[in-house]
Amino acid sequence: MPAKFYCPTLWIFSALAALWAVGCESPAPRDAKALAFQAPQHWSSNGHFAEPAVTGWLQAFNDTGLTELVNAGLIDNFDLKSAAARVDAAREQAVIAGSGRWPQLSLAQGYQRAKTNAGGESSEYGAFTALFNLSWELDVWGRIKAGQQAAETDAEAAGDDFHAAQLSLAARIAQAYFEFSEAQLQAAVAAQSIKDRGVIADLVRGRFNKGLTRGLDLRLVLTDLANAEAQLAQARNDVQLIGRRLQALLGRYPDNQLRQSGSNQLDPALSLPQPPPSLTAGLPAELLERRPDVIAAFKRLRAADSRLESAEKALLPRVTLTGAGGASSAALTEIIDPRAAAWNLAAGLAQPLFTGGRLQGEIRFNEAKVQEAFNQYQSVALNAFREVEQALAAEAWLRTQEQALREAVQQTEASRKLAVYSYRQGLIEILTLLDSYRSTLNAQSAHLAVQRQLLNNRINLYLALGGGV
Template sequence: MCWVLSGCQTAPDRDAQALDFRVGTHWSATPAEHNSVATSWLKTFNDPQLTILVQDGLSENFDLRSAAARVAAAREQAVIAGSGRLPQLYFLPGYQRSKNDGGSGAMESGAFTALFNFNWELDVWGRIKAGQQAATEEAMATADDYRAAQLSLAARIAQVYYEWLEAQLQAQVADQSVRDRSVIAGLIRGRFNKGLTRGLDLRLVLTDLANAEAQLAQARNDVQRLGRQLQTLLARYPDNGLVMDRPLPKPPEALTAGLPAELLTRRPDVLAAFKRLRAADSRLESAEKALLPRITLTAAGGSGSAALTELIDPRAVAWNVAAGLTQPLFTGGRLQGEIRLNQARVQDALNQYQSVALNAFREVEQALAAESLLRDQEKALREAVDQTEASRKLAVYSYQQGLIQILTLLDSYRSTLNAQSAHLRVQRQLLNNRITLYLALGGAV
């Protein structure tokens, strides 16, 4: 009786909010708010070109198509898992030819057969149903994986797009720096030819120019690399055929992060992890119910005749029906091992779910905190660009008047380039962080 009762257990009713760590009532990086997260985050950037690229990627990307195929496969696997709950009927037509070389002479005979087999396991305890439920939950989790892949692809396209735009702007800044330093190099060479400056100054200027040209080459290499990476995401041949020249936009101002608890019911990867936990519960239930008796109905019938036309004669039909019960008594520990195996998998899935949920909270908190810090950094670097530009102009004038050394002049050019480059970089980081935040919140594209 204890053995039978142990197999009658059902999967527990899981609560997605039941976590082993405390979830706050609001995000620590923002004040408490109760507004829902805005949908269609792509529209908030107000960039038609980006919208077109993301739409192309979502329809053409090969990895996303592969994920869609996995969803279809998982759904069919659920159909296969549930097929055992229905009767199985087979038709077996055939023909047999035989020859007997006996003492009285060779005899040949042939016969046509038309047989039917019927088999049905009555799922009294719900063992097959539990296996079907596990496959269904797994299919739903795979569908959530597909949604997560869509969001991830859209975010990746947007981030690479802005990295590509930044690289083009970095190349423009580096190109302007090379032109400015070429002017200085020409000025110093002219002064050197007139004996007004030392050879060391000329060599320092030429070295600085060569370094600027190397930075320009690196910037152009980043442009072609990111352009090809973007084309690959769009399932296009990476021929660097994308051409676009525009400034980096400002990040959208308004942002609603919602409540932390909402993340558990909105993020696709968290939903997928929870459904895989429920699938593990159902597999454990199915393994436990394998200890219970199995009741089956079987039937076989058909007819056989040497003449094909006589197969439909009712008098030639023979059939049999049987009902049976199979109770496992000794399986060498296989059934108990499967139960313990699935118990371990349940614990694995439970911890995986909690890990995914915790990481989701971290990503949101991290992106929210970075938002304000990056804005402060962008403001400071904008001021640095203005100051270095003014100091560079003053350094040129001071050098022409003989008030400063060549190293000070060259340093002013490097400071201007570095400030401009850092400012562009943080502008792009602001955009990427906003995209990361939308992705972390699980907002729809």
Template sequence: MSSRLLAQLSLTICVALAGCTTAQERDAQALDFPVAEQWREADAIVEPLAASWVETFNDPLLTAMVHEGLVNNFDLKAAVARIDAAREQAVIAGSERLPELFFSPGYQRSKNDSNIGASVFGAFSALFNFNWELDVWGRIKAGQQAAEEEALAAADDFRAAQLSLAARIAQVYFEWLEAQLQTQVAEQSVKDRSIIAGLIRGRFNKGLSRGLDLRLVLTDVANAEAQLAQARNDVQRLGRQLQALLARYPDDSILMRHRALPQPPMALTAGLPSELLARRPDVMAAFKRLRAADSRLESAEKALLPRITLTAAGGTGSPALTELVDPRAVAWNVAIGLVQPLFTGGRLQGEIRLNEARVSDVFNQYQSVALNAFREVEQALAAESRLRAQEKALREAVDQTEASRKLAVYSYQQGLIEILTLLDSYRSTLNAQSAHLQVQRQLLNNRITLYLALGGAV
């Protein structure tokens, strides 16, 4: 009878082993879409990225703000806590591979009332329990590996959050500088239009200009003042937004520091497309979560195998505390057991299918994250040349509108043009200057977007 049970148990184990496999080896480069050998943009330089992209802008204030944000930002501190939690979760998952030992000392006192009198009894006890599941098939180890991969993914998430925060600080900083320059342009525009308004008012008082001309120029001055108010509001709004990123209280301590926008570095160092998968932290985190899903599937499959446990219990009790240390008074027992799942109502098979679906889900998420990473780099590289062409054209437009405005003032004084033409020349000048500042800032933001897309170090 015992031989027959042993044979059945051996057959059960063999069948279970046949249906269980270890987690498959994954290759981060194995994607379901072809990856180009070179970036499509011809200006991209195949060289290693700079050690710090923030330093390439050669702006000490920007560098100081980014470093301050990386130290003080509360979202980053929360991300650090999530890393710690993930690491401890891995410790908890791995603890099941080690034996558990509990020691329970105690004292019990009782009183027994009877016809012949009351008796009081007291006894000390020292008990222990020992439990250990022998991870013969690696089921618990697979679960531990899944938790460790999740902890590594959390660390990559933190690095991605660092890059994102640094990029956001830099972008808001450049928007803040642009808003200050836009304020200067608007102030100059109000000043110039006020001079024209004074000129038209003087001509109107002398009967040399119509009332309509005066109304039109005063309307134009009011519109310019409204634009100035909007520009000043943008300065304070962006300044406070920048302070929040730096974990500072939003006040006026950093407002109105007029500085010029820096020029973006000319070189477009981008490396090779294949390097992106091993450098960009969000892609790396997605790949580690795929490996974690594989390990969970392995653990679910190995739950079909028998579990071997080793248990022990023992202890001693005595009315005298000193007698507890006598080894001859200790009673103990040791048992080894085997539990083989035979019927669980489909729970174990359902958990396997559930984890298979999760593996497929995470695998496709990894494909999507990788594809999006390539798109962001190609998009930023392509935008660079177009933004440079736009900046060059707008710089020429600023020069032309400046010249046409001066010519319009002279022509109006000579009576050669109407007031509307003069006012249009001022509006054109303001619009060209404002658009030129915007595209300068867009060039800087696009370069930051490229560094972020490449996963470059701060």
């Protein structure tokens, strides 16, 4: 059987054609709704399925002080300014990544002075030079374009991160504002309790001086009064701690002097507002298009796909154009004469043959990064669903708890008044009276706490749903 001979040139072009076919394949388009877990059709804790989700939540509280503080924080907060700078840096990184698609031209100017010895005679000469270099990689397969696309998508994700940072900052300022209001109310409740207990202490002291009660009763009353004063000190310390934290969120020096623009002092809230009664959460599928952190995670997955595409196309030949030229003359005026210029242009085709596994390693590296970005997206999406479901369920339970504690406050206040009357009549012991005061203070404090938790949970729900402030 005669031996068959293959043309090396034909084999090379066949291999390059195969590489070209592989290199021109684009990654499969991604679907943001293609999740690794089953997303529900409706929220399990919400009955308003057909209504669109809320888009702006700040005005719903109808609190001008809160609105002004949030708007000020969105302008002056330093962490948010850092996030804005990261967006600018990511956009410029995309410009850098795409610069390789354009010709690179440089010009070098100089002066040379040299001395030579020939035949025992020496001579010196000088020359002015003006040289340019040109290089341009023709992005035939789209390798550089894929890298640029990855950087641009990362820049878009950074913009979504900035939007998420805005929402998070607005939520933290609002929650700190409500915590500050609660702390002030807690201090006011503790101060009123001390005033009421002071009346009882005077009563018991007067009865003790008349020999109508034991010294133990007076000791117990004074001990209870001292404990109440300690609670007031703790409440006032909470006020200054939360106030300084709120100032730091606003980008202000924490001097514990909260002020609104156009006023000397932030007026303390006389009561915590009720959460807005109506709330629509929309459909779960809408969350993937509303939450900026979910959107950013998906864009980073697409950026990872583009980087993998660029790494795979690095196996293909690179077509480059190079050029060099310039002029050299002893007279400075002559180097600008076009007749004195010399130049050359060249086109080349470079095919990687052996790189010690670098190119294959970069492909496997980017494949792993794609898997990392995919699973990160799934994790962020799943966490977003959890936060919404958790906040929806918590609101119902917190409302039930708030109603129960409101009833407890009314009952303890009535029992305290009855206990004072009964003690004056000698019908109960001092411990029962002191217990009534402690129960009243604890019920009032717990009621304020759950009111603030209800407001915080509503803000958490707004934040979980995404959208605007």
